[in-house]
Amino acid sequence: MSSLIKFIQKAPWSARIGIIILVMNIAVAAFAPVISPYGETEITGDVWEEMSLTHPLGTDHLGRDLLTRMIYGARNTIALALTITFLSFTLGTLGGFLAATLGGWCDTLLSRMVDLVLSFPTLIFALMVLSVAGTSILSLICVIAVLDATRVFRLARAVAMDIAVMDFVEAGRLRGEKTGWIILREILPNALPPLVAEFGLRFCFVFLFIACLSFLGLGIQPPTADWGSMVKENAGAITFGIFTPLWPAAAIALITVGVNLIVDWFLNLASGLKE
């Protein structure tokens, strides 16, 4: 634990801001029931009320307290987006590395499967699968993760291809190492920088994708709160000069920036760049 603190103490100020943003968001998400003034789905006022002492951020299109919805939204959105991004990275990286390391039929098979998925417009593909599989949280996670993994696969394969032909990988093969060691110990540490950079980007896209699906009725189902659908639901308020939808939008922007600041720091560490 003390080494973790020391590690963070060495971080540049930009990364510290990122860490603060992320920690705040996670804390809010974790203690949602304790700190939120009302219940998640409780209607407490009029439609689109202005900011007041009883409703610090106003109310939404159904008269629910916006701050409460934001707090609960953090819980659903962050957990979901992080889970999906991690899952898609694990899948995509593993697939890409396998394709690059083994080559031959394994590469052909995996690459053509990915091409097949990529040849459909992502949104339509997701809508198709979700309407068949149902709109449970689990199927939502699986569908977006698999779709996203195809893009990670492409990157991971390209990066690993360059590394797999290096002499030290060849030396490992000649030593008789198993594919697992070659992927995890020889290739992965050297492929991290571009993958970590991609992680930050993918994380934001996942947010937006969930929001998109929610808007179309196949994402997170109401009345569960999530930032993306809150923007969509309250978008109409803008025309009346009420800035209710800007709060969840700002929250998305903030956490995106936060995550990317941390990712940048990791990227510098991983690629050995000094400040």
Add this chain to the structure above:
Amino acid sequence: MKNILNIKGLTIEGFNDNQWSTIVDGVDLTLARGEVLGLIGESGAGKSTIGLASMGYSRRGCRISSGSILFDGTELCQASDRVKQKIRGTRIAYVAQSAAASFNPAHRLIRQCTETRVRHGQLTAAQAEKEAIENYRRLLLPDPEGIGFRYPHQVSGGQLQRAMVAMAMACKPDIIVFDEPTTALDVTTQIEVLNAIKQITRHLGTAALYITHDLAVVSQLADRIMVLKNGRKVEENQTRKLLDTPGKSYTQKLLSVRSQRPIKKPVQLKQNVILEVNQVSAAYKKKELVLDTIDLTIRRGQTVALVGESGSGKSTLARAITGLLPPLSGEVIFQGNPLGASYRSRDRESLRKMQMIYQMPETALNPKQTIETAIGRPLSFYFGISGREKRKQVLEFLDRIELPASYINRYPGELSGGEKQRVCVARALAAKPELVICDEVTSALDNLVGEEILKLLQNLQNDLGVSYLFITHDLATVRAIADEVVVMLKGKIVEKGPRNKILNSPGHDYTKRLLNSVPKMNPDWLDDLLEKRKNTRSKKAA
């Protein structure tokens, strides 16, 4: 005679690890019109940095902190970019080490050779082309009218290097800076390039800075030689004087040719044979044989040197033996047992007994693994040694390769090239192999560092009795380490036998030419050789 270039107290600093450190430290240098000055030293001596500085240029992250660079009366240190731009390419030209990386592969050669001339508005494209063809002829390129209209990949490495010299000559500069122009070439091609450079410096009266780490090469061209070490001048003298009476011990070290080791008595017993390559043929594409029915025998405790130009199939043979490239026909027999064609089909024990050391220590070590992991992995993988015992053995290996014990936690990036190569040697030996294949292990290293590696390999052989298959294009290395020599040309073995027989009385024409082409520490060597070759050619014609 008036000096065209006058450098005084040149100090150049580089930004590294958050501080400025000195790369070149107060070097004085003068160059008269038509004179060739050789700059020699190991990597890190600051040769290239000085070469670039003479054009008023410093690499990114470097700065010229003090001193003056006077080019024909113009002070380049304070000159504006426009002034410098005008001088570069027209009055000072630069020839880089790797022509292949310096040409744009998408344009024909002649367009790139005439570009400066046309861009500076001195000539029209047609005039410039005519002139370029004239230069090609002067540089003894084959088919001077046609060669310019080829793309860079359509000509050989030596021709490309000469095309680059032609490009530098295009504007009739006063000075050409040659930065290791022949280092990447085979000895036989090197001669052509050296000859071409000699022609132009002699006949056009162009002054030149010739940067290299090879004293024998520079002594063919230079009037004067300056020896550099760690950014400081060691000594400077007329070529002949420097070669005859080197003043400093460092120069003497550079001068001393690789020391020869006593040859071991080959024991011709059948059970002593470690590796037998039997009628092996291999190809990357069907029908284009890179290896053509190769036979090779390596005995216990012996070093077999495999010599040939690049493209002769030396490295491919190593790939066929290790199973990275399964041969089309023939078999590899290791200690009496035929090995599987692909390394995938070989068992762990036979993989262990055959280890490899690579040419580039930079890519042969995983940059994200510590030295302990690199050397320790074969120990745990083959022998199941782990924990404290593994660390102890890694320390023993570090001691054996003469590296300090503190290196155990370092990453390859924190080591120099020679130290990395030592770690590669230790990694190979940690597997306790019977045969080590060394693929050009010294060619990426400086002469003195390479010499140390050869010594290390020799000592280890004496202690452990391993056999080496030594792939190299450098005959000095062969002379130093080999018991037996195998000469390869175009995928075939043209000659093999004991070292002294091959090196002293070669049977095949190609071997003779190869031996002839190695530069000697004699300023007249190139002229004599060319004269001799011309005579034999005219004799043949008659």
